[in-house]
Amino acid sequence: MRPLVDTVWQRRGTSWIWDEEARNQVCVASEVWSLRQLLQAVGRWPDDLPGNDNNTLVVAGLDGSLDLLTPEDAEQWLGETIKTAILSFQSCYEGQTALIFWLPSGHKRVCFHPVTDAVEWRCAAPHSDHRLAFSRLLWGEANDYPQKIICPQTGQPVGLYHARIT
Numbered sequence: 001m002r003p004l005v006d007t008v009w010q011r012r013g014t015s016w017i018w019d020e021e022a023r024n025q026v027c028v029a030s031e032v033w034s035l036r037q038l039l040q041a042v043g044r045w046p047d048d049l050p051g052n053d054n055n056t057l058v059v060a061g062l063d064g065s066l067d068l069l070t071p072e073d074a075e076q077w078l079g080e081t082i083k084t085a086i087l088s089f090q091s092c093y094e095g096q097t098a099l100i101f102w103l104p105s106g107h108k109r110v111c112f113h114p115v116t117d118a119v120e121w122r123c124a125a126p127h128s129d130h131r132l133a134f135s136r137l138l139w140g141e142a143n144d145y146p147q148k149i150i151c152p153q154t155g156q157p158v159g160l161y162h163a164r165i166t
Contacts, residue, residue, distance in 0.1 A: 001117045004147035009161040011055045014086055014099045016062075018106030019151065019158030027051030027058045032102060035061030042085050045092040056098040057089070063103045071123050071130040079137035086138070086165055095164055110134070110160065112148070119146065119160065139165050 009015045010026045017023050023032075031050035033041075038059045049057045062082070066074045089099045103109070111120040111131060118141065120131040135141050139162055149159040 001112060001114070002147045003150045004161050005150050005152050008163075009098060009100070009149050009159065010052055011098050012095060013161055013163040014090070014101075014165055015149065015159050015161045016101045016103055016106060016110065017058075017149070017159035018103045018110070019156075020104070022149065022151065022158040023058060023100070023102050026056045026098070026100065032058045032060050035059055035065055038085055039081065042088045045089065049097055052098070054097075056100060058100045058102050060102045062101045063105055063109070066121065066132070067124040071127050071132060074123070075132055075137060078132060078134075083138055083165070090164060100159075106159070107157075117146070138162075142166070 007025075009017075027050060033050070038057070048054045051058055066078065069077060086099060089097075109122045111122055112118075113120070117135070118133070119135040121134045122128065123130040123132065135146070139145065145164075146160055146162045148157045149161050150156070151158045
């Protein structure tokens with residue numbers, strides 16, 4: 001998976017961020033939407049987004065919602081409901097804004113497979129032996145396109161960026 005040191009993820013595409021400092025670069029905590037707000041906005045997106053000079057929407061709650069579902073239900077919900085919301089957002093703003101999912105525990109739960117560039121989400125207890133096929137469900141395993149967002153100061157991954165999901 002290619003590294004991304006550029007700040008394009010703050011203005012365009014879809015990202016999954018687990019580093020608080022990275023999140024703070026695009027919004028303050030009061031500008032973060034709940035997952036419920038995101039799902040209610042599908043098809044009725046606002047003219048102005050709350051973060052980063054109207055360029056960014058940060059959403060919290062995806063991780064907690066996945067934790068409440070069985071792995072089978074989580075796969076279906078992620079691949080249908082969440083992907084539909086992402087596609088609707090991209091279509092409305094014509095790819096000229098950023099949708100960022102804030103995943104505070106993501107550094108422990110997002111698993112990268114260097115050989116295939118597949119990305120998985122490690123489920124929480126009592127299903128911690130299961131992993132959701134994030135890359136298959138959200139971008140159909142077009143694994144050439146996502147990039148690891150790298151913090152320039154530390155060299156550590158702080159998230160995952162995808163320019164456009166189809």
